Amino acid sequence: MSVTQRSPITYAVTLLALVFLYLPLAMVVLFSFHATGAVSFPFTGFSLRWYRETLGDEIFRSTLWNSTVVAISVSVVTLVIGTMAAYGLTRCAPRLRAPLALLFFLPITLPGLFVGIALLVYFARLDIQLSLTTVMIGHFVYVFPYFLLVAKAALDRLDPALEEAAADLGASPWRIFRKVTLPLIWPVLAGATALAFALSFDEFIITFFIIGPDSTLPMFMYSRLHRTVDPAINVVSTLLLAITLVFWVIAFAFAVRAARGRARATDTLLGEAAA
Amino acid sequence: MTEESRLELEGVTHRYGTVTALQDVSLTISDGEFVTLLGPSGCGKTTLLRIVAGFIRPSEGRLLLQGRDVTRIPPHRRPVNMVFQRAALFPHLDVFENVAFGLRVSGAPDIEARVTEALRLVRLVGFERRRAHELSGGQLQRVALARALVNRPRVLLLDEPLAALDLRIRLEMEAELRRVHRETGATFVYVTHDQGEALALSDRIVVFDQGNVEQVGTPDEIYRRPATPFAARFVGDANVLPVHVVELSGTRATLDLAGIRFSAPSHDGLAAGPGWLVVRPEVIRLGTVAGDGMRGVVRDVAFRGSGFACELDVEGLSEPMKAEVSAESGAPPELGSAIGIAWDSEAVCLLSRKPE
Numbered sequence: 001m002s003v004t005q006r007s008p009i010t011y012a013v014t015l016l017a018l019v020f021l022y023l024p025l026a027m028v029v030l031f032s033f034h035a036t037g038a039v040s041f042p043f044t045g046f047s048l049r050w051y052r053e054t055l056g057d058e059i060f061r062s063t064l065w066n067s068t069v070v071a072i073s074v075s076v077v078t079l080v081i082g083t084m085a086a087y088g089l090t091r092c093a094p095r096l097r098a099p100l101a102l103l104f105f106l107p108i109t110l111p112g113l114f115v116g117i118a119l120l121v122y123f124a125r126l127d128i129q130l131s132l133t134t135v136m137i138g139h140f141v142y143v144f145p146y147f148l149l150v151a152k153a154a155l156d157r158l159d160p161a162l163e164e165a166a167a168d169l170g171a172s173p174w175r176i177f178r179k180v181t182l183p184l185i186w187p188v189l190a191g192a193t194a195l196a197f198a199l200s201f202d203e204f205i206i207t208f209f210i211i212g213p214d215s216t217l218p219m220f221m222y223s224r225l226h227r228t229v230d231p232a233i234n235v236v237s238t239l240l241l242a243i244t245l246v247f248w249v250i251a252f253a254f255a256v257r258a259a260r261g262r263a264r265a266t267d268t269l270l271g272e273a274a275a
Numbered sequence: 276m277t278e279e280s281r282l283e284l285e286g287v288t289h290r291y292g293t294v295t296a297l298q299d300v301s302l303t304i305s306d307g308e309f310v311t312l313l314g315p316s317g318c319g320k321t322t323l324l325r326i327v328a329g330f331i332r333p334s335e336g337r338l339l340l341q342g343r344d345v346t347r348i349p350p351h352r353r354p355v356n357m358v359f360q361r362a363a364l365f366p367h368l369d370v371f372e373n374v375a376f377g378l379r380v381s382g383a384p385d386i387e388a389r390v391t392e393a394l395r396l397v398r399l400v401g402f403e404r405r406r407a408h409e410l411s412g413g414q415l416q417r418v419a420l421a422r423a424l425v426n427r428p429r430v431l432l433l434d435e436p437l438a439a440l441d442l443r444i445r446l447e448m449e450a451e452l453r454r455v456h457r458e459t460g461a462t463f464v465y466v467t468h469d470q471g472e473a474l475a476l477s478d479r480i481v482v483f484d485q486g487n488v489e490q491v492g493t494p495d496e497i498y499r500r501p502a503t504p505f506a507a508r509f510v511g512d513a514n515v516l517p518v519h520v521v522e523l524s525g526t527r528a529t530l531d532l533a534g535i536r537f538s539a540p541s542h543d544g545l546a547a548g549p550g551w552l553v554v555r556p557e558v559i560r561l562g563t564v565a566g567d568g569m570r571g572v573v574r575d576v577a578f579r580g581s582g583f584a585c586e587l588d589v590e591g592l593s594e595p596m597k598a599e600v601s602a603e604s605g606a607p608p609e610l611g612s613a614i615g616i617a618w619d620s621e622a623v624c625l626l627s628r629k630p631e
Binding site: 167 | 349351376381426
């Protein structure tokens with residue numbers, strides 16, 4: 001019997017794990033289309049009434065708008081600062097690279113709770129009013145290391161001879177960045193920006209501590225749960241899931257595109273070595 | 276001298292931390308010369324090329340281009356261009372835009388005409404719209420050559436451009452490089468670890484070992500009159516035999532090799548005492564054993580097309596002696612047979628050896 005052959009038990013366990021993972025998701029989506037106010041079985045019929053109700057809700061619309069504004073601002077700022085940081089990090093004096101990278105990436109390990117409280121104390125000390133701006137700052141702190149991780153990896157993979165060739169042909173450092181570096185890594189940057197959007201859009205823990213009088217979509221959902229439980233909450237969850245998923249798919253699609261470009265470039269060289 | 280010499284290195288030393296990559300290298304390269312920096316990997320030749328390109332600032336020493344000190348000029352302001360080991364074509368641009376890159380940067384007029392001229396020089400007209408991944412290795416290097424030459428650099432630097440190619444394409448590209456050098460008249464500084472390439476291409480060769488210049492000379496000089504045992508072994512095949520110089524008289528030297536007296540050409544700087552005798556395999560004649568001549572036992576014979584490469588055990592020598600017998604001279608010597616060894620005393624080279 002070959003070791004690669006799987007027993008029926010393996011299949012059963014795999015199936016069970018997948019059901020366990022996706023069944024709750026499927027239930028949320030299913031009951032968002034429920035005709036009645038119940039969020040548990042029996043399922044009595046399909047209807048879009050909860051979607052109509054939710055989309056007509058003023059508070060829902062304003063929190064969706066707030067979350068979108070925050071996520072777009074955070075991802076744009078992260079794109080600019082994160083790209084500069086990654087560029088500096090891969091091109092500074094070699095002995096500075098490891099310690100700087102450690103400092104930049106360390107926040108990934110911090111619990112959201114800790115970051116939230118720390119920021120709250122920090123804003124209070126500096127007498128900064130809590131608002132959507134403080135939420136943006138908090139989200140930036142949260143998504144920045146993830147963006148940097150992806151962007152730095154792309155710059156590390158770039159053949160240094162390409163930038164040297166551009167310098168050798170007379171291009172200034174800024175021109176090299178615009179004409180060679182950026183065109184080669186932009187798919188990765190675009191993907192990392194989509195990732196930053198997705199991370200910010202559904203962030204809850206840090207937001208919980210530093211949100212002012214305004215509200216974001218995850219905060220809105222949380223407050224709704226306190227009052228009544230009806231399919232409207234399923235509708236909001238489903239929409240949140242859909243929006244986040246779209247941006248994860250975008251991020252993934254760019255990553256695949258970048259990987260293809262790399263494979264093609266390496267093919268040329270490997271093909272040569274084999275020829 | 277300075278008037279026509281394009282590139283001068285004065286006492287260039289470079290250290291990576293505590294490792295010395297180049298030790299006090301001084302070198303003058305004339306206008307239009309094809310100079311090859313030759314040596315094993317890690318000998319400092321690539322470091323020197325990157326210093327000329329401007330990617331590395333030397334720890335000590337100066338670099339002058341037409342008498343102007345450019346040691347501190349960044350690479351994008353130097354009138355030199357480089358062909359990289361693995362072409363390093365921009366993958367997001369097609370062939371035309373790769374070649375046009377330097378012209379667009381400098382804002383040159385007639386970009387289209389100059390790119391076409393450069394592509395004609397490397398015989399790639401019609402490939403303008405191809406991308407790097409649609410080209411063969413030889414074509415990649417031709418584009419890299421055109422991309423550098425289109426800027427009409429005073430000095431063209433080539434960093435092992437043929438190392439990644441297979442033998443047939445490499446020989447083809449060697450001929451292309453010689454032709455392009457003739458047609459452009461530019462100064463070429465070429466780095467390689469392949470002595471065959473160096474001998475075939477260069478006007479002059481600079482032999483490097485461990486950061487030091489071992490010898491500078493024409494291919495012929497280095498082959499016939501190597502200055503050091505390293506140069507003798509690295510350029511071409513050689514027997515480097517430990518001898519004792521017994522007597523010097525004018526243009527001749529008498530020496531003792533494994534108890535047998537030989538004569539060899541003498542030269543300035545040669546002293547009596549320990550020395551090395553460099554004997555190329557192809558100057559050795561194998562024949563019948565003569566009375567008091569040198570003799571050896573054949574231990575290996577390999578057919579090489581043009582002849583037979585033989586290895587002989589010689590009494591009194593620690594290493595086997597290499598000899599080449601041309602295929603026309605008939606059958607190769609028999610394995611295990613004793614055979615007489617002789618050579619033309621004008622075709623060997625004697626070096627001084629520091630006593631150990």
